[in-house]
Amino acid sequence: MNGPLSGVRVLEVAQYTFVPAAGAVLADWGAEVVKVEHAERGDAQRGIVKLLGHDVYSQGSSFFPVMEGPNRGKRSIGLALDNPASRPVLTELIRRSDVFLTNYLPGARAKLGIELDAVRAINPDIVYVRGSGFGQRGPEADKGGYDSTAFWARGGSAAGATAPGAERLTRMPSGAYGDCTGGMTIAGGIAAALYKRATTGETSVVDVSLLGVGAWTTQFTVNLALMNGGPLPENSRPKHGSAANPLSGSYRTADGRWLELTMLQPGRYWPEFCAAVGRPDLVTDPRFADTAALMANAAAAAEVVAQILAARPLAEWIDVLGKVAGQWAVVQNSWEVAQDESLRANGGIATVVDAEGVPRELVASPVQFDQAPPELTRAPQFAEHTDEVLRELGLSDEELIALKIVGAAT
Amino acid sequence: MKAGIGQTLTSAVDATTVVVVRWPDADLELTCGGAAMLDAKDPTAGSGTPDPAQSAGSLLGKRYVDEAGGVEVLCTKAGTGTLAVGGTPLVIKTAQPLPASD
Numbered sequence: 001m002n003g004p005l006s007g008v009r010v011l012e013v014a015q016y017t018f019v020p021a022a023g024a025v026l027a028d029w030g031a032e033v034v035k036v037e038h039a040e041r042g043d044a045q046r047g048i049v050k051l052l053g054h055d056v057y058s059q060g061s062s063f064f065p066v067m068e069g070p071n072r073g074k075r076s077i078g079l080a081l082d083n084p085a086s087r088p089v090l091t092e093l094i095r096r097s098d099v100f101l102t103n104y105l106p107g108a109r110a111k112l113g114i115e116l117d118a119v120r121a122i123n124p125d126i127v128y129v130r131g132s133g134f135g136q137r138g139p140e141a142d143k144g145g146y147d148s149t150a151f152w153a154r155g156g157s158a159a160g161a162t163a164p165g166a167e168r169l170t171r172m173p174s175g176a177y178g179d180c181t182g183g184m185t186i187a188g189g190i191a192a193a194l195y196k197r198a199t200t201g202e203t204s205v206v207d208v209s210l211l212g213v214g215a216w217t218t219q220f221t222v223n224l225a226l227m228n229g230g231p232l233p234e235n236s237r238p239k240h241g242s243a244a245n246p247l248s249g250s251y252r253t254a255d256g257r258w259l260e261l262t263m264l265q266p267g268r269y270w271p272e273f274c275a276a277v278g279r280p281d282l283v284t285d286p287r288f289a290d291t292a293a294l295m296a297n298a299a300a301a302a303e304v305v306a307q308i309l310a311a312r313p314l315a316e317w318i319d320v321l322g323k324v325a326g327q328w329a330v331v332q333n334s335w336e337v338a339q340d341e342s343l344r345a346n347g348g349i350a351t352v353v354d355a356e357g358v359p360r361e362l363v364a365s366p367v368q369f370d371q372a373p374p375e376l377t378r379a380p381q382f383a384e385h386t387d388e389v390l391r392e393l394g395l396s397d398e399e400l401i402a403l404k405i406v407g408a409a410t
Numbered sequence: 411m412k413a414g415i416g417q418t419l420t421s422a423v424d425a426t427t428v429v430v431v432r433w434p435d436a437d438l439e440l441t442c443g444g445a446a447m448l449d450a451k452d453p454t455a456g457s458g459t460p461d462p463a464q465s466a467g468s469l470l471g472k473r474y475v476d477e478a479g480g481v482e483v484l485c486t487k488a489g490t491g492t493l494a495v496g497g498t499p500l501v502i503k504t505a506q507p508l509p510a511s512d
Contacts, residue, residue: 042505050511146511175512382505387471397470401486404471405416405429410503 004031004369011097015044017176019103019131020070021183027073028365028374034088035319039080039410042382051175073378078383078410081112085408094122103131116174127193128205135209147178155214164234182213244295255313263326267291276324277308347373383410418450423460426489432482443491464492474500
């Protein structure tokens with residue numbers, strides 16, 4: 001099956017996850033992505049040894065999920081952009097590409113000759129895409145950022161996820177948490193730019209910052225603060241339920257698992273919930289007898305709900321609550337996410353074959369076209385496709401070796 | 411031998427040809443298929459058969475390194491013999507990223 005971006009050529013000069021993840025999404029959508037890696041060090045991502053305390057290498061195998069996620073479906077060329085001998089190759093790659101994708105900082109872009117003007121001078125129609133920490137304008141345009149700094153800390157998520165008075169700040173729940181969603185955001189921007197180019201002939205510069213993505217994700221509270229004209233009052237969540245709804249919040253089961261209830265209209269779901277859990281008496285309890293009473297006495301109702309749910313194990317609640325119309329979910333760990341029946345039924349976990357021929361599984365990007373999941377191929381090894389790409393550009397074996405002798409290509 | 415940077419060496423027993431990229435200030439023997447490699451301009455071109463136990467081969471355009479000794483060569487003509495320094499096979503050079511952790 002050809003993806004919707006089949007035939008689109010993307011040239012990526014980027015490292016780590018945020019911008020490479022955009023390239024991975026475009027590859028999932030059918031684009032042909034060539035990734036330029038530093039001729040000696042490769043993508044700095046290849047040096048990551050631990051994330052959130054977890055070892056990230058697969059012992060005795062080339063399979064490296066930290067690289068596979070943001071780089072599947074690409075080809076890798078090792079090119080020393082700071083070596084003038086590599087310039088004709090880069091020029092030809094730019095000339096034949098539809099999209100130029102980078103997260104290099106302005107100083108590095110200028111030094112390496114990959115600033116907007118330099119790239120457009122070679123290919124006036126190319127869509128020029130910059131991912132950054134803090135945007136291309138303003139006092140921090142030259143400053144680098146990671147998702148933990150620009151997206152999570154600066155973008156409001158860290159404060160929002162940390163309870164008032166907590167001993168420790170809540171860190172991102174997964175490595176590259178903001179980068180992954182940020183990369184998807186960039187991919188969407190590129191798709192719109194390609195549509196404009198196809199329909200009007202005009203190309204675009206596409207800019208996405210991790211700070212902007214962070215503010216977009218926390219916009220409900222940021223917008224409230226804006227309306228408030230100042231910081232929102234510190235609000236401690238009750239131990240159970242929420243301030244006005246006993247059927248919204250997290251509850252523990254007898255076996256220590258969490259259930260997340262989100263039945264936003266408590267008056268509607270209370271009778272059904274009480275009947276399902278075997279407590280029809282609570283429906284007529286005067287404290288909870290109508291919506292207004294239930295919301296006014298939410299704390300008392302939540303105590304009762306907590307006692308009920310703590311009395312039986314998860315497996316029983318899956319059965320009992322499976323029959324109610326209100327929304328709720330089991331809180332799943334990462335392994336359970338990977339095994340999720342609905343996720344798998346929709347192609348959310350894809351198989352790739354690693355360099356040793358072993359089938360492996362990865363999370364698919366979440367946009368699906370034509371009711372079928374994308375077919376993925378593994379991420380490239382460092383500079384795996386240098387020779388193949390250089391030959392496609394018309395270089396002879398002698399020219400290819402000459403580039404390697406002077407260290408311009410790997 | 412003490413090879414110089416940019417010097418071309420050829421195998422005495424197969425088609426392998428390499429260009430020296432790094433060579434420490436030391437006298438080392440680079441072998442291919444068990445036989446010492448020769449300067450490409452050496453008129454006494456070698457003849458012989460490769461050691462069957464040393465037939466890992468080399469790939470065109472790949473860099474091979476001896477991680478301990480500091481030798482690095484670039485394969486400019488592929489062959490069947492194993493490249494080795496002092497009996498230790500060279501390995502294909504991989505990315506050298508700086509270790510990172512969050």
